[in-house]
Amino acid sequence: xxxxxxxxxxxxxxxxxxxxxxxxxxxxxxxxxxxxxxxxxxxxxxxxxxxxxxxxxxxxxxxxxxxxxxxxxxxxxxxxxxxxxxxxxxxxxxxxxxxxxxxxxxxxxxxxxxxxxxxxxxxxxxxxxxxxxxxxxxxxxxxxxxxxxxxxxxxxxxxxxxxxxxxxxxxxxxxxxxxxxxxxxxxxxxxxxxxxxxxxxxxxxxxxxxxxxxxxxxxxxxxxxxxxxxxxxxxxxxxxxx
Amino acid sequence: xxxxxxxxxxxxxxxxxxxxxxxxxxxxxxxxxxxxxxxxxxxxxxxxxxxxxxxxxxxxxxxxxxxxxxxxxxxxxxxxxxxxxxxxxxxxxxxxxxxxxxxxxxxxxxxxxxxxxxxxxxxxxxxxxxxxxxxxxxxxxxxxxxxxxxxxxxxxxxxxxxxxxxxxxxxxxxxxxxxxxxxxxxxxxxxxxxxxxxxxxxxxxxxxxxxxxxxxxxxxxxxxxxxxxxxxxxxxxxxxxx
Numbered sequence: 001x002x003x004x005x006x007x008x009x010x011x012x013x014x015x016x017x018x019x020x021x022x023x024x025x026x027x028x029x030x031x032x033x034x035x036x037x038x039x040x041x042x043x044x045x046x047x048x049x050x051x052x053x054x055x056x057x058x059x060x061x062x063x064x065x066x067x068x069x070x071x072x073x074x075x076x077x078x079x080x081x082x083x084x085x086x087x088x089x090x091x092x093x094x095x096x097x098x099x100x101x102x103x104x105x106x107x108x109x110x111x112x113x114x115x116x117x118x119x120x121x122x123x124x125x126x127x128x129x130x131x132x133x134x135x136x137x138x139x140x141x142x143x144x145x146x147x148x149x150x151x152x153x154x155x156x157x158x159x160x161x162x163x164x165x166x167x168x169x170x171x172x173x174x175x176x177x178x179x180x181x182x183x184x185x186x187x188x189x190x191x192x193x194x195x196x197x198x199x200x201x202x203x204x205x206x207x208x209x210x211x212x213x214x215x216x217x218x219x220x221x222x223x224x225x226x227x228x229x230x231x232x233x234x235x236x237x238x239x240x241x242x
Numbered sequence: 243x244x245x246x247x248x249x250x251x252x253x254x255x256x257x258x259x260x261x262x263x264x265x266x267x268x269x270x271x272x273x274x275x276x277x278x279x280x281x282x283x284x285x286x287x288x289x290x291x292x293x294x295x296x297x298x299x300x301x302x303x304x305x306x307x308x309x310x311x312x313x314x315x316x317x318x319x320x321x322x323x324x325x326x327x328x329x330x331x332x333x334x335x336x337x338x339x340x341x342x343x344x345x346x347x348x349x350x351x352x353x354x355x356x357x358x359x360x361x362x363x364x365x366x367x368x369x370x371x372x373x374x375x376x377x378x379x380x381x382x383x384x385x386x387x388x389x390x391x392x393x394x395x396x397x398x399x400x401x402x403x404x405x406x407x408x409x410x411x412x413x414x415x416x417x418x419x420x421x422x423x424x425x426x427x428x429x430x431x432x433x434x435x436x437x438x439x440x441x442x443x444x445x446x447x448x449x450x451x452x453x454x455x456x457x458x459x460x461x462x463x464x465x466x467x468x469x470x471x472x473x474x475x476x477x478x479x480x481x482x483x484x
Contacts, residue, residue, distance in 0.1 A: 023265040023326045042373070042417075080398035081323055084265045084333050088326030114384060131284070135458040142356060142449055142459040144478050149394055151386060156322035175284075207384055216377040217384040236386050 003190045012064050016085045022057065023088030029055055046096035054095065061093040065119060070196055071163070073153075074127040076174075080149050090157055099161045107215050113160050115206030120162030123196060126150060127169045127189065134172040146170060151236040155204055164201035166192075203241040245432045254306050258327045264299065265330025271297055288338035296337065303335040307361060312438055313405070315395075316369040318416075322391050332399055341403045349457050355402050357448030362404030365438060368392060369411045369431065376414040388412060393478040397446055406443035408434075445482050 004011050014021075022028075027035055030044040032053035048054045054062075065071065075086050082090075094100060103112030112120075128150070130137070137146040150168055158165045169192050171177070171185055192199070205211045205219075213220055219239070246253050256263075264270075269277055272286040274295035290296045296304075307313065317328050324332075336342060345354030354362075370392070372379070379388040392410055400407045411434050413419070413427055434441070447453045447461075455462055461481070 017266075017268065021266075023330060024259075024263075025320075025325065026259065078267075079329070079332050079336065079402075080394035081329065083267065084326045084330030087321070087323065087329045088265060090321050091326050094321065133457070133459070135460055138460060140460040142454055142461075142481070143398065144393060144481065148390065148478055149398075152322035152391055152394070156385065156391075160321075212384055215375070217375070218377055218380060219382040219384075236390055239384070239386065 049095040117162030124163040125166035291337040359404030366405040367408035
């Protein structure tokens with residue numbers, strides 16, 4: 001925050017714990033809803049979003065997302081994903097019509113998503129702290145490569161509503177980080193923030209960019225690429241351009 | 243539930259929404275803790291677990307896990323992972339000393355995890371409902387292969403504390419499932435439950451089974467396997483035996 005402000009940026013912070021953020025998406029998210037009917041989350045979410053009857057906390061976060069040029073998601077990796085409070089932020093703020101269900105949905109156009117959507121043109125970056133060692137998250141590490149562990153977030157949560165997704169800023173063994181290392185890491189993070197608009201985002205393919213069959217949404221033949229060690233024909237990394 | 247009971251099994255159900263499960267891991271999880279000190283989750287969790295000062299809801303779920311021979315986790319896929327309430331179940335129930343931090347941690351033995359641990363010998367299976375089409379989650383589907391999307395859960399949350407992990411039971415396009423299809427899927431799920439103890443689990447490697455360098459925890463050279471389409475030298479699938 002200090003670094004961004006010192007560079008002339010305006011920063012809004014959502015400290016979910018300090019805000020007492022409600023993590024669980026449930027019927028209370030739809031105050032205008034008839035509670036006697038079976039809850040269909042997608043329908044209820046779409047109706048609340050379209051009719052301006054969402055809860056104020058969700059509306060506030062959506063407004064902040066629309067206001068921002070870039071969004072930094074900072075969290076500790078818990079069980080190879082986000083803490084529940086942040087997952088609940090996604091579950092609740094990404095309403096139908098805002099985070100998904102955007103654009104035409106037909107046999108010829110499966111929505112504006114994966115590179116298109118309401119948040120298109122904005123940039124997003126994960127800042128992730130971990131207790132484990134870097135080697136445990138390396139290409140052959142026991143936890144799985146961190147790049148792949150973060151794919152459901154980078155691709156499925158950030159690229160999905162349109163963000164350009166930057167390479168994540170990763171910190172390992174944070175429990176044993178000394179002052180010197182902390183200062184160094186602050187500097188490195190500062191550089192990443194300074195270069196947020198000049199660094200290249202991860203080259204995820206756009207769903208409607210011509211690389212996918214529609215409506216099957218499978219990658220077209222011929223898009224195999226030279227992978228890390230062999231020609232990939234499937235898997236997460238095929239969804240990045242070579 | 244009905245199917246398992248009809249086969250003579252005893253079933254305990256944790257319906258997290260009905261239970262009003264607290265999703266957010268925070269200082270309230272450690273009632274014996276000095277709240278004036280900075281909260282270190284791992285330390286606080288380990289102390290509460292070791293001294294019997296956890297909250298009753300967490301203790302109850304741990305007791306149920308120790309009681310069960312097999313655990314079925316049923317949830318809708320929200321943003322390519324669990325709903326926040328279930329992630330919060332993992333964050334809170336998997337205490338230090340129970341879900342992690344088990345066994346010797348040294349330069350020669352990095353804990354009892356990934357195939358060893360408190361839940362070793364038990365079986366676990368995901369039952370996952372999705373709105374999207376099967377092709378969207380196929381080997382070349384735009385969302386990424388479902389097998390890889392579930393790796394952080396199957397490997398990182400289930401295999402980690404020792405579960406033998408069964409192939410998941412997957413249901414696509416659930417919003418448009420008709421009665422006939424629903425009945426068919428119930429039958430198929432019934433078969434999977436009947437065969438829970440005779441089907442082969444996913445052949446994840448054990449961390450302490452000799453395949454990993456210690457303490458780097460990288461797969462030893464020579465464990466490349468014939469992958470789906472090429473010899474894998476990295477990635478999630480290398481952590482399954484050929």
